[in-house]
Amino acid sequence: MLIKVTEDPIDLMEALNYVRHESCGAVTMFEGDIRNENEGESVVGLKYEVYEQLLQNEMLKIAAEIREQWSIKEIAVIQRVGWLNVGDIGIVICVSSGHRREALDALSHAIEEFKKRAPVWKKETTTTGDKWINWQRHS
Secondary structure, three states: OOOEEOOOOOOHHHHHHHOOOOOOOOOEEEEOOOEEEOOEEEEEEEEEEOHHHHHHHHHHHHHHHHHOOOEEEEEEEEEEEEEEEEEOOEEEEEEEEHHHHHHHHHHHHHHHHHHHHOEEEEEEEEEEEEEEEEOOOOO
């Protein structure tokens, strides 16, 4: 499993190449981009902060859950931290499997559990000011 936190722009091919394998007929990817609007406010950008060791631990737990439910080959998660502009990639999650349904279901589970459990905070900067969004509520 690849779990990476970086201040650099995310290289999608790093995640995709990590999960690719000749036994896999399906490679799925979720790319979370910084959007220009949230809850009716214009977003200028945001800052992500991560408790890296806790993120590693939680992602290993999520991966174990996924492996219990679906037959997958690999999982890759890359989370960007620091200041991100609108349009930047904040996270990528990739899953590979022999078949598409398993890969898609496992990816969906990974995304939802990451959003609920990963210790990631964001400080959203809008045209009206800044606000921190707790990791249990980030979107």
